[in-house]
Amino acid sequence: MIYDNVLIASLIVIVVGFLPTEVWRWLAIFAGRRVEAGSELFLWIKAVATALLAAVVGRLVFMPTGALVGVPLSLRLASVVAGVLAFLLIKRSVLAGVVAAQVVLLGGIWWLGLH
């Protein structure tokens, strides 16, 4: 493979991975100077950032890869819902939510005999 060589692989990481990512952060610092917290423009930008993050997460739930492909969508959704409910019901603890989501997912995998 093209990336077997450590130096070539590092160069690919920098040119194909680092630069196309970092340029947006730099642009944001220079272009975002005049955006004040609480302004209408800020509210719109924050809404777009929130929706983008949610879309990334949504894609991981609805269109997973690797070991998750064999887990049915209903079980993936049940796991997320259980996590959010546990978070809301158990003193807004993120840890409780994450543990609940994992218990439902792994329990479901075991119950359905998918392992």
Add this chain to the structure above:
Amino acid sequence: MLQDHEIPPCEDVFMLDVMTETVPPVSHGRLHYVRLGVRGAMSVPLLVLIASYIGFGGLLQGVGFPLLPGMLSTVLIWALPAQVILIGGLAAGTALPAIALAVGLSSIRLLPMVVALAPFVRGREQSTWRELWASHYVAMTMWVEGMRLLPKVPVEGRLTYTLAMGTTYVAVSTLATWIGFALAGSLPPAFGAGLLFLTPASFTILMVRGANTPLDWMALGFGLASAPLVAGLGGGMDLMIGGVGGGTLAYALARLMKRRAA
């Protein structure tokens, strides 16, 4: 250390309100905010980062990507979706310019994140160099945690706090990449699935925690719901439609609601 981290209120600063005007403002050194920032990083999202990057290390091992450049990608790219696209694309034999385009599209989401977080990070300091450095740490975790924790940090120390928190996140994640690379293949598949699902489950919960206004809730809901609707568009366009489209729709509806109420 598993509880949500709370920053203790900075008594010195609050005391000023009740003291006479002649007392000079109490100012902490940078080291104080470095310590606070490292402590701010010690929370559940750090555990999620560790698990996510153990998963990424496993992916590297699986496709035969060398370890050191893989760890370099965690330090330099510091955005898991972009890293997964890069490694996945390389393994599939995709042309390098096409991978660069996909990585760039997936990372556009960082622009509004940095713009939204910058007013909180900037504080009183005017150092473009340190601001650029701090912007490098902005990704999902830093954004969610920064929006939550930074308003509680005294303005004078926010940039230092952000740099310390981000450096901790990246250092620990780079170590986790290595551990995942070494562990790969020895985990039973069910635990592999649990590890992979840690990221979407925990980020949904973190976003629910961060949502306060109707605008937040709508942006969150539209973004999540967009995923199955725009599936198959690929190349990063799906995320753009879900993010820019969903966010703009949420903003427009929130404005309409505000005007109705007024």
